[in-house]
Amino acid sequence: MIEVAGPNAEQIRYWNEVGGPKWVALGDAISASIRPLGVLAMDRAGIAAGERVLDVGCGLGDTTLELARRVGAGGSVLGVDISAPMLERAREDARAAGATRVAFENADAQTAALPGLFDVLYSRFGVMFFTEPEAAFANLRRALRGGARLAFVCWRPLQENPWLHVPAMATARHIPMPQAEPHAPGPFAFADAARVREILSRAGFVRIHHEPLDRELLVAGGRSLDETVDFLLQMGPSAAALREASPTPAVVDRVRAAVREAVAPHDGPGGVRMASAAWIVTAAVD
């Protein structure tokens, strides 16, 4: 594990002690839910055979492997992440897949000297956790060659994401919801397109474009309603509230029942389908 120090110490601790083990346990369900969004961002990046790609906040590395398939034998992909448990799984999966042009580095993308130069910077929901996003993107920019492209997917506001907002509202009927600063590092830190445009522009990116992406997610990849409710209690604001409040088992049961009731209308053949809202952000380096 990288040292728990520096500007992102809180996130490093979180993604090693809390978020990482949870993502390792829920990996298949998470990936099945959000995979289509990451694939669309890859499509927008227009990745070509032979390119060098940097996958920022690569987590369990499923995007890294998909990127490696796209660049082929002549290209390479480096996945960077601060979470040791997630990278351990990523390395295992890469070995099992026989991927040879893939490497993973346990490093803070905001501050690490990255072994550039890359043709493409890609991320699926891995760039919203920097305490100093402008410094982070300036650092990432230094790892890109002239003419390189950037493509990442990030969430629009919670209120536009019923798959997380509906469970959050149900949870809030029973326990207090932590009030996060709107731009604090976290899943919704890049919801404001104007702010992100400013961050990227100051970091030296050009031709910055936000594409709204409104997609129904197959939440938890089509598991049963009860399994999906358990999944949703471990994601986003509901999970943060449960962690902070540490309620009694009786209160947890009431939260679970409330979330089940709120999500049940979205259950149907094949699983729970709920709306999501994201941005695909693309940009370039001159």
Ligand SMILES: C[S@@+](CC[C@H](N)C(=O)[O-])C[C@H]1O[C@@H](n2cnc3c(N)ncnc32)[C@H](O)[C@@H]1O
């Ligand atoms: C929401 S998860 C997304 C993981 C993965 N990209 C996916 O879509 O499954 C966010 C990821 O960003 C990583 N992360 C957060 N801050 C980071 C930083 N400063 N440098 C590198 N990775 C970071 C976390 O460890 C975590 O793996």
